[in-house]
Amino acid sequence: xxxxxxxxxxxxxxxxxxxxxxxxxxxxxxxxxxxxxxxxxxxxxxxxxxxxxxxxxxxxxxxxxxxxxxxxxxxx
Numbered sequence: 805x806x807x808x809x810x811x812x813x814x815x816x817x818x819x820x821x822x823x824x825x826x827x828x829x830x831x832x833x834x835x836x837x838x839x840x841x842x843x844x845x846x847x848x849x850x851x852x853x854x855x856x857x858x859x860x861x862x863x864x865x866x867x868x869x870x871x872x873x874x875x876x877x878x879x880x
Contacts, residue, residue, distance in 0.1 A: 812854060812855070813851060813854060815850075815854070816847060816850040816851050816854055817847075819843075819846065819847070819850075820850075821838075821850065822850075822853065822854070824862075824863075824866055825850075825853055825866050825869065825870070828866050828867065828869070828870035829870055829873065829874070830870075830874075833874075834870065834873060834874040837873050837874065837876060838873050841873070841878060845878050845879070845880065848880045849869050849879045849880040852865055852869070852879075852880045853865050853866055853869065
């Protein structure tokens with residue numbers, strides 16, 4: 805489709821973390837906690853972030869995912 809909906813989740817399936825989400829993991833420990841999450845949790849979180857329709861929604865989701873992960877929890 806011309807709107808990109810066919811390729812929207814290609815990066816999610818490949819496990820590619822978008823730059824804005826990676827930047828939200830402000831220290832090595834938070835990044836390590838993200839990497840230790842099960843693939844299914846990381847994938848669901850990436851999809852949740854990628855499917856936000858508006859920039860403020862995406863930013864809020866990224867903030868929530870980073871905060872929960874930094875606290876040792878499982879986002880999404």
